[in-house]
Amino acid sequence: MFLWCQKKIKNNFLTIFRSPLMRATLALIFVFLIGVIFNAHGAFFRWDTHRDMFRHISVFAILACGMTIVIITAGIDLSVGSVLGFSAVLFSLLTIQRGLNPILALFLVFLAGLGCGLISGALVARFKIQPFIATLAMMVFARGLAKWISGGKKISTAILDSSGVYRYVEPPQIFNLLNSKIFNGNLAVVTIIFLFCALISSLILGKLRLGRYFYAVGGNEEAARLSGVPVAQTKLIAYGLSGLFSAVAGICQAAQEMQGDPEAGLTYELTAIAIVVIGGTSLAGGRGSLGLTIVGALTIGYLEKILSLNAIGEASRLMLTGAIIIGAVLFQRARK
Numbered sequence: 001m002f003l004w005c006q007k008k009i010k011n012n013f014l015t016i017f018r019s020p021l022m023r024a025t026l027a028l029i030f031v032f033l034i035g036v037i038f039n040a041h042g043a044f045f046r047w048d049t050h051r052d053m054f055r056h057i058s059v060f061a062i063l064a065c066g067m068t069i070v071i072i073t074a075g076i077d078l079s080v081g082s083v084l085g086f087s088a089v090l091f092s093l094l095t096i097q098r099g100l101n102p103i104l105a106l107f108l109v110f111l112a113g114l115g116c117g118l119i120s121g122a123l124v125a126r127f128k129i130q131p132f133i134a135t136l137a138m139m140v141f142a143r144g145l146a147k148w149i150s151g152g153k154k155i156s157t158a159i160l161d162s163s164g165v166y167r168y169v170e171p172p173q174i175f176n177l178l179n180s181k182i183f184n185g186n187l188a189v190v191t192i193i194f195l196f197c198a199l200i201s202s203l204i205l206g207k208l209r210l211g212r213y214f215y216a217v218g219g220n221e222e223a224a225r226l227s228g229v230p231v232a233q234t235k236l237i238a239y240g241l242s243g244l245f246s247a248v249a250g251i252c253q254a255a256q257e258m259q260g261d262p263e264a265g266l267t268y269e270l271t272a273i274a275i276v277v278i279g280g281t282s283l284a285g286g287r288g289s290l291g292l293t294i295v296g297a298l299t300i301g302y303l304e305k306i307l308s309l310n311a312i313g314e315a316s317r318l319m320l321t322g323a324i325i326i327g328a329v330l331f332q333r334a335r336k
Contacts, residue, residue, distance in 0.1 A: 020279070020280030020281075020287070020288075020292055021280065021291065021292060021295070023280060024278065024279050024280045024292055024295040024296060024299070025295060027278060027295075027299050028295055028298055028299045028302070031299050031302045031303050031306070032302055034303075034306055035302055035305070035306045035309075038306060038309075038310050039309075040309035040310055043309050044305075044306070044309060047186070049305065049309070051181075051186060051187065051188070052305075053301045053302060053304075053305040054187070054188065054191045054301070055188035055190055055191055056301065056304070056305070057297050057298070057300065057301030057304070058188065058190045058191045058193065058194040058252070059084075059190065059194075059249045059252050059253050059256070059268075060249075060268060060271045060272055060275060060297065060300070060301075061194045061197075061198070061275060061293070061294070061297040061301075062193065062194050062197050062245055062248055062249040062252065063080045063081075063084065063245060063246060063249050063268060063269070063271075063272040064272045064275040064276050064293050064296070064297060065194075065197045065198055065200075065201040065245050065290065065293065066080065066117075066201075066241050066242030066243070066244065066245035066246060067080060067242060067269075067272045067273060067275075067276050068201065068205075068276050068279075068281055068288055068289075068290060068292075068293045069201060069204070069205070069214060069238050069241050069242060070131075070238050070239060070242050071218075071273075071276050071277075071281055071282075071283060071285065071288065072205070072214045072215060072218045072238075072281065072285060072286065072287070072288050073214050073217045073218045073234065073235055073238045073285055074217070074218040074221070074284060074285025074286065075124060075131040075218075075235065075238065075239070075285070076131045076132055076135060076273070076283075077117075077120065077131070077135045077239060077242045077269070078132065078135040078136050078138075078139045078269050079116065079120060079135045079136075079138035079139040079142055079243075079246075079269070080242060080245075080246045080249075080265075080268060080269045080272055081139070081246075081265035081266060081267065081268035081269040081272075082138070082139045082140070082141075082142035082143040082146070082265060083113055083116045083117070083138070083142045083243055083246035083247065083250065083265075084246050084247075084249045084250040084253060084264060084265035084268060085142070085143060085146045085250065085261065085262055085263065085264040085265040085266075086112070086113075086116070086142045086143070086145050086146040086149075086250065086262075087109050087112060087113050087246060087247040087249075087250025087251060087254075088146075088250040088251070088253045088254035088257075088260045088261060088264045088265070089146045089149060089150045089155055089254075089260035089261070089262050089264075090108070090109050090112055090146075090149065090250075090260070091105055091106075091109045091250065091251050091254050091260060092155035092156070092254050092259055092260025093149060093150065093155050093260060094108060094109070095172045095174065095175070096155060096156070096157060096159075096169065096171065096172060096259075096260075097155060097159055102172060102173075102174040106174075106251065109247050109250070109251060110244060110247050110248070112247060113243045113244050113245075113246050113247020113248070113250065114240050114243050114244045114247065115243070116138060116142055116243040116246070117239045117240040117241065117242050117243020117244060117246070118236060118239065118240045118243065119138060120134050120135050120138045120239045120242075120243065121235055121236035121237070121238065121239030121240055122236060123137070123138075124235055124239065125231070125232040125233075125235040125236050125239075126232060126236075135239075139269070143262070146262040147262045150260065150262045152262065153262075154259050154260065154261045154262070155259060155260035155261075156258070156259035156260075157169050157170070157171055157258065157259070171258050174255070175254070175255045175258055177189065177255075178190065178193075178251065178252060178255035178256075179255045179256055179258070190252045190255070190256065193248065193252060197245060197248060198290050198293070198294060201241075201245075201290045202289070202290040202291070204241075205289060205290060206289070210234070210237065213229050213230070213234040214234060214238060215286055215287075216229050216286075217229060217231055217234050217235065217285070218284075218285025218286035218287075219285065219286030219287075220286070249265075249268075250264070250265070253265070267318065270318075270322070271300060274296070274300055274324060275293060275296040275297045275299075275300050276288070276292075276293055276296060277296070278296040278299050278300060278324060279292035279293045279294070279295050279296025279297075279299075280292040280295075280296070281293065281296075300324075303320075303324075304317060307320070
């Protein structure tokens, strides 16, 4: 009887440990403990350090919301960083230089981001192009589009008039709103936007038939097709949502920088993929959740913040992020 109970407890423990959520949580706890040890003379224990981390990681996490959906369908979206840059430039151009109504500008930028995602989705779903190639092409195209509409320059509050003289204008109120903090400066608005995006994505994946379609396509595309799942439309929607979330992230990025930079979002796709993979969503498709992505975002956010507090250079941070992606994939393989 004792041996049976011991074996039962052991099996239950192994089942819990093997769950993606538990492994992702353990990784987060490990990173957090590193921050406690290497606390930069107590800087890690101050609330403003954590608040700034939440604000910094929110843009990447918004991208990861769309990336999670795409990866669940067994795809990948390398264009999210470039679509972010294009959206940031377009939003700044429409609001700062053209003086367009912010609501209309938001709608147009959302439409542009959605359009980029739908084009990638059409290349994958309709023309059967590999997601890596299709989104790589969109990555290059969107970056070129951002540079074309901006003339290769940052779209800022310094506007060149007809006489060749720069004049400075006040940033639109929506920039100040999106870049502000609430609750006595304890929470950034961009973090609230991320949480809203995560909620929407979670509802789609967990409550709607569309979410079940995403999992079915990623788990076994042929079986999903034979079961009556509209595979092509499902993939199209997945990439469209990824483009839409990239547009949201681009608007937040423009508000934080108070300008539209055509170079914004470079390598952001790397961080977004790292967040999703570290959270435990399988690159093979069919498994994952937004809860796991949130844990992955916190892990990456705290890791980058700890490295920053301890004056670790950007080059080392990028190399470490790449190594972490490989480690996370190997970790997933070991779990099978």
